[in-house]
Amino acid sequence: MADTFTETTTRSWSSRIGGSFKGILFGLVLIAVSFPLLWWNEGRAIDRAKTLAAGRDAVVSITPSPIDPANEGALVHLSGLATTRDQLSDDVFGVSARAIKLKRSVEMYQWTEEQGSKTTKNLGGSETTETTYSYERRWSDTWVDSSRFRQPSGHENPASMPYESQTAQAARVTLGAFALAARFVSQMDAFEPLNVAMSDRVPAGFSSHAGGYYRGSPASPQIGDIRVAFAVVDPMDVSAIGRQRGDAITTATMARGSIALLEPGLVDADAMFDKAETANRILTWLARLGGVLLMWLGFALVLGPLKVLADVVPFIGTLVGAGTGFIAALLALALGLITIAVAWVFYRPILAAILLGGAVIAILAALFRARRTTPQPPPPPQAT
Known part of the structure; x- marks a missing residue:
């Protein structure tokens, strides 16, 4: 309240x-x-705009496998299933998954402060301001420093977040016979919830709740309660445009910029350039x-x-x-x-x-x- x-x-x-x-x-x-x-x-x-125009003129659509040496150094477009053999782990909570990305989301129940003000001008040039500060208990994924509140007494938060949110990314993600450079992998954000079970590696005080972990009382949250959820990016269909270098797809350096485009799903090259040009205009x-x-x-x-x-x-x-x-x-x-x-x-x-x-x-x-x-x-x- x-x-x-x-x-x-x-x-x-x-x-x-x-x-x-x-x-x-x-x-x-x-x-x-x-x-x-x-x-x-x-x-x-x-x-x-010039970089994208040059890329559109130069791009060659290829199949993800086998690798054709004739396209070495060329700007290529390919579509297929992006996958990995890497096992990603969260050592703090003992969670692991074979996935492209593994994300831990941590929230803490905290006091938050909001303020609104109304200013009235007075004859003579002075002004009177009435400021109202509202305090509510909310879940937040960042630490709220209650010492900066206008009225910190009675609204004290813990001194820090005991655990932080983080994302682990697979070191090697492949698209057919090609390895995708990290810049492409970083654009994959189709996260799906990962339900986790209790284990002896979970820190003391936590219990299983809503597919994740909870420290405190879920039925009656109190300031300082912690809830942790996990999500993964599983193998997925993607389309990529980049430079073919050996068995890897890397960022293509052009005369006026660089190209490293990735879209979820099976998308043709023209549609990918259309979207990139629209993003540039916006x-x-x-x-x-x-x-x-x-x-x-x-x-x-x-x-x-x-x-x-x-x-x-x-x-x-x-x-x-x-x-x-x-x-x-x-x-x-x-x-x-x-x-x-x-x-x-x-x-x-x-x-x-x-x-x-x-x-x-x-x-x-x-x-x-x-x-x-x-x-x-x-x-x-x-x-x-």
């Missing part, structure tokens, strides 16, 4: 002004970081959005003192805040687009020149058409 604690604080106008001017420095840092982030992202996106737009948002936040902090100064009268401060927020958004959008455009000129000058030329032609054509369609004033009447 949750319990709460509420505190009310008031911050003076002068203190807020000082804080807002300190925010200018942080805002300038954010703005300075956003430019190289946007620039780097455009270069990364273009390099990745990442590109997310990074663009992140860079522009970073820039917007930076400009908002730089303009922040104007809003605080106007907060002497809360209503005026709200209007000024809306205005500075809009200005910050416009600046971020404009400078972000300019940065992206300049990066395109740098990384793709020919394409950028074509696009720029097309834009200029379109603008000139629109102006010419507008001029032709503008009605001309009638000539002045002739004197008689």
Whole structure:
């Protein structure tokens, strides 16, 4: 059952002004970081797109066995059953399985803190903040440091996690006659629960529960209780694209990047490249959005003192805040687009020149058409 604690604080106008001017420095840092982030992202996106395009043109689909020496050094695509003979073990709990991966998931019942606040502006520029801290008991796979709680008394957690989550990976995973490099194996994450039985190797205090182990009382969990579950990645059908090196499939190093693609199931090469290109586009737009948002936040902090100064009268401060927020958004959008455009000129000058030329032609054509369609004033009447 949750319990709460509420505190009310008031911050003076002068203190807020000082804080807002300190925010200018942080805002300038954010703005300075956003430019190289946007620039780097455009270069990364273009390099990745060219790498995938080169890979699509060069890839050769092969069978997983037997090995054809004629494809040595080639970028190859193959599908089949990925399997292993390795026996993976968890020495702490005495669990073992012949699998591609063996994962131990550990959770501890702990206190957690959440907070919510409501701020009210006061006439004169000060502001009053009411903060409510909520405490709940929850299962967490990471240690929660209760000493950092606003009200640690009565909400104490153990000093650490007695056991950590971990994943073991097979040293040798094969796809037909080929061994897959670790970079491919790391992409296999189709975990299935592994039910384990009690043994004399399980640490003292644990009992069998829900296919795993439990320390404490499952019917009535208490702070500090531990539950442990296991999962495995069993042999599975996969499709891979990489470089054929002897009897191994390794990462393919290209002129502008590398290729090591893996998909679950039997997937053809074109579909795998399609998915990789889609992932690249999504990442590109997310990074663009992140860079522009970073820039917007930076400009908002730089303009922040104007809003605080106007907060002497809360209503005026709200209007000024809306205005500075809009200005910050416009600046971020404009400078972000300019940065992206300049990066395109740098990384793709020919394409950028074509696009720029097309834009200029379109603008000139629109102006010419507008001029032709503008009605001309009638000539002045002739004197008689």
